[in-house]
Amino acid sequence: MDAKQREIADKIKNILVENLRLPAEDLTDDAKLFGDDIGLDSVDSLEIIAGIDQEFGVSMMGVDREHFQTIETLSAYVMNHLEK
């Protein structure tokens, strides 16, 4: 993860902590957000989409599930879709 992605990942982590009341210590970059590790559901994914849209101006509505798997995949998607 380069510095830019790191910055994005930290902001996403902050969205998860603030908006989804998740404990920061459980949120490693590769923790499976929708799997057994954290256990998010469809309502949470709406909140993630809204938070990312608001923070980065990147719309993830309708985007493939694989990009939502971890903070790492989310931050990679956001980085690749930020207006250059």
Added chain:
Amino acid sequence: MNDRVVITGLGLICAIGDNADECFDNALKGTVGIREVKSVEHSQCYTHIGAENNNFVTPEGEDRASSLCVKAAEEAVSDSDIDISADPERVSVIVGSCVGGAVSIEKFYRDYVADPEKASGADVLKMPISAIANNVALRFGAQGVVDNIANACAAGTMSIAIAADLIRSGKADVVLAGGSDPMSSLAYSGFHALHALDNEPCRPFNKSKGIALGEGAGILVVEAYEHAKARGAKIYCEVLGSGVSSDAHHITAPHPDGEGMQAAMERSIANSGISASDVDYINAHGTGTPLNDSSELGAMLRVFGNEGKVSCSTTKSMIGHCLGAAGSVEAVMCVKAIERGIVPPTAGYTDEDVAAMREKAGDFDFVPNKGKQRKVEYVQSNNYAFGGNNASIIYAKEGAPRKLAEATDEKIYITGLGIVSPLGNTAEAYAESVNSGAKAHECETCGDFTSVVDRADFDAVGMKLNFYRKLDKLSQMTCVSGKRALANAGIIVDENNAKKIGIVAGTSDGPQTDIGNFQKGIIASGTQSGSAFLFPNTVYNAAPGYLSITAGVKGYNVTCSNGAASGIAAAAFATRVLRTTQNDVILAIGADEDSETVHMLYEKTGAVGAGLKLGDGAVTLALERASSANARGAKKYAEVLGSGFAHCPVEFGKYGCADKLKEAIRLALEKSGVKAEDITTVMTCSNGLKSLETVEKEALTDFAKAKKVNVKEACGEGRAASSALAVAHAALMLSGDINDDAGEYVLAVSASAGGSYNAIVLKKA
């Protein structure tokens, strides 16, 4: 017994009319009232439509939920030609609502965000659901049971079912029952965040992507048959049995297999003593969300088959989804259908759609686009809500054959206690704190007595992070207390008993903290930015909904809200439910939370300045039928005898007169077969406010010799939590777990700002 209950008056206001006849005539024509929304800012939303009544302007200084409701009630009272002043103590008011004073909530927080000083205490009193039924009672001078049912989208149907139960149990002759909800930024933004709004008028069961949010109020005059006959009233139809169930699945989504919906439908049919094939018309919930519609259609096809014998429509295709008012608006449609022998349609079906529906549902009749004349003798109306709460009710032509389920007169015992309080988070810890004279936990910043629930509590009751992190404090306390009560009662929930364990929750203020958080969020960022995460927590029945999920209980599930007495009200209500339904155990809960937001609201009303010290908590009483308790050899803390309720119509926010507290006590003693001099202990309800202290002192003059105990001295004014705690504390005294002899009989009293008084009598088991 007043077995027969009838409807004698109708009042309705919604997007397609200003009165019952106008609405029904427009519905028969398939008139769609879904248009661009005017009262909510939606420029940045993905949809712009909803079903408002733009003719109705909220009178200056009033809240829209209450004024819509009063308008509908005026029509209903005038239609039934009843003179409420003739016997006001026998007239009750039961109103369902989901968002309550949401319009006033928005105004308050807009003012507050601009300048905290500017936000007014008068607006705070318009915010809670509690206010609505009190305002209706005040308008008509009703002095019987006054309560609000806060089960989100199922509230309207539940209100009418509860009204019928009140009459059958002899507590009232007449009930103004129904529901009311306004269009609001809270609901619009919330359903928008969940992507549950359709950007075209909804076409339920058909090609619909979501709901159209509506607004309105429906009030029905529900009356004892003999009473209606004696005054020569016009009788529209009868109210037969009802069914309430819980999915115990998800806070917003229905169980995909529709099992809970099916259970509610089957129960209303069974409790009416009819069979599914008798039902002529179903007014379906049919919101238009793909999840609801597929679960509901599946459940209906299983119960009724696909031969097309029954007609089924969803009037939400025209009126929109009126949330807590939905069941009452739809009830008026059902009653009119019986009266006129014609059923309203589902709007928005093309010929192509009808063909496509045939593929999916055979000959099942959705009554496309135009009303249909047919035999309408028995009608079923169904509603399902957030929290997985399902409600179903049967209306029938006057005199139609039926055999209602009979009430039992079994004894009811408290067999388990779950106490989350500033004095500890289990019944054992609470009793130990009381016995040792421990001091309650005080919040450092605000000085209130507060409960603290944390990971240790969640671990102890088996709640995982991915569940409890979603919950607001009210829900967390409720879940811990409910699960502790089940454990304390020695009840392990399994497939065999899950459907026989239910919940009756009482709350004064509901989830005001997350309501405030949600509303402040959309004020800051716009209606399009509502939090999908917070929105489910803004409904009052979220807390017991979460409890049903984490505990796996699938029986009855109703949330009532009428001020601080709601904890005792829940216990009284639960005993009635145990005697009239299939439930063996009801978790009767009183819960209210404290927070910076709640403290600020009580400062605004002036209560804190006048001497009120706030508290919070959640207290669950596991109430159980004797047969069930005896069969499992359960510990009995106390027996619950009778209860009483009386209402003094006063401005919402004020306490009523001492006479009415006396009346509530008299009714409770009479029902219990106990004399005033038999009462050895009184659980009192004073909270530091002079006005209540004066009332209580005057009302308790007959109990000079009894021991007085007030749980608020140690734990603060925890509102519904305190009134339930008073009952729990009394039970622990009677069982000997608290070392303070209560004698044989305990009377617990409670008061709600708004003029309502509750009393209940417990006996040593």
